[in-house]
Amino acid sequence: MALEILGLIQRKQGNFDQALKLLQESLEISVIQDNRQGIANSFGAIAGLAIINNQPIEGMTLFATAQMIREEIGARMGNGDQNEYDEYLKITRQKMGNEIIERTWLYGYSITLEQAIEVAKRVSPLKMG
Numbered sequence: 001m002a003l004e005i006l007g008l009i010q011r012k013q014g015n016f017d018q019a020l021k022l023l024q025e026s027l028e029i030s031v032i033q034d035n036r037q038g039i040a041n042s043f044g045a046i047a048g049l050a051i052i053n054n055q056p057i058e059g060m061t062l063f064a065t066a067q068m069i070r071e072e073i074g075a076r077m078g079n080g081d082q083n084e085y086d087e088y089l090k091i092t093r094q095k096m097g098n099e100i101i102e103r104t105w106l107y108g109y110s111i112t113l114e115q116a117i118e119v120a121k122r123v124s125p126l127k128m129g
Helices: 002-010 018-034 036-052 056-073 079-095 098-109 113-122
Strands: none
Touching: 002 018, 002 036, 018 036, 018 113, 036 079, 036 098, 056 079, 056 098, 056 113, 079 098, 079 113
């Protein structure tokens, strides 16, 4: 949880490379601890970085997986997270059509945790910052 918060702080400060490293590490720890809320939060934060980094497929896939996990555990996105998601969705709609977004969402909603982790690892810091 602390790494996730540090990653979000780094993202807010524009340190996208560092934010991605912290969030991916937070994801790894959440998986080891079987912390489903932490996994969902990490996927959502990494998804936002993917959108910022012009990787909308990875971003929407991870947003969908995060939502699927939240539904499994009965959790909801906080208002701030929902507002961020809505903004990222708006950006994504400008890059991709709704049909592609819907197909990507369905894919992300149906993949395994292991597949989603691989998507999260594909988010690249190289173009950021």
